[in-house]
Amino acid sequence: MIDFDEPRRRPPYETMVPLINVVFLLLIFFLLAGTMEPSEPVNVNLPSGQISDKNARVPATLYLEKDGFVWLGKKMVPPELSGLLVKDYLKEEGTDRVAIKADRDAPADSLLTLMEGLRQAGVKQVTLETEQGR
Numbered sequence: 001m002i003d004f005d006e007p008r009r010r011p012p013y014e015t016m017v018p019l020i021n022v023v024f025l026l027l028i029f030f031l032l033a034g035t036m037e038p039s040e041p042v043n044v045n046l047p048s049g050q051i052s053d054k055n056a057r058v059p060a061t062l063y064l065e066k067d068g069f070v071w072l073g074k075k076m077v078p079p080e081l082s083g084l085l086v087k088d089y090l091k092e093e094g095t096d097r098v099a100i101k102a103d104r105d106a107p108a109d110s111l112l113t114l115m116e117g118l119r120q121a122g123v124k125q126v127t128l129e130t131e132q133g134r
Helices: 012-033 079-093 108-120
Strands: 060-064 070-072 075-077 097-102 125-128
Touching: 060 079, 060 108, 070 079, 075 079, 079 108, 097 108
Parallel strands: 060 097, 097 125
Antiparallel strands: 060 070, 070 075
């Protein structure tokens, strides 16, 4: 005999459907957010040029700030000492190719001092990165 006064219970898996939908939406969000490119370790405004070298991949990247200081990895050094320290830095990186990301307001003599130090350290290829002009 069936008792019609007692409410009929829903199966327990029906209450899991909204939770599963939320989990899938979170999964899609983190998959899309995880594909974003990481930010640069040092904030420099690149000068504009005819073509953009911004996405070129070079094993070692040196950053020249607008105050003239150079970043070798996580160490900040004055440009006069960068030539002496760059040889050890490149040995750690295991490369003889370097990219320089120099701020557009950086002093030209700091850039020339850095490049002279790179030449003395035996660097084979130097890339000066720019952004494509508008």
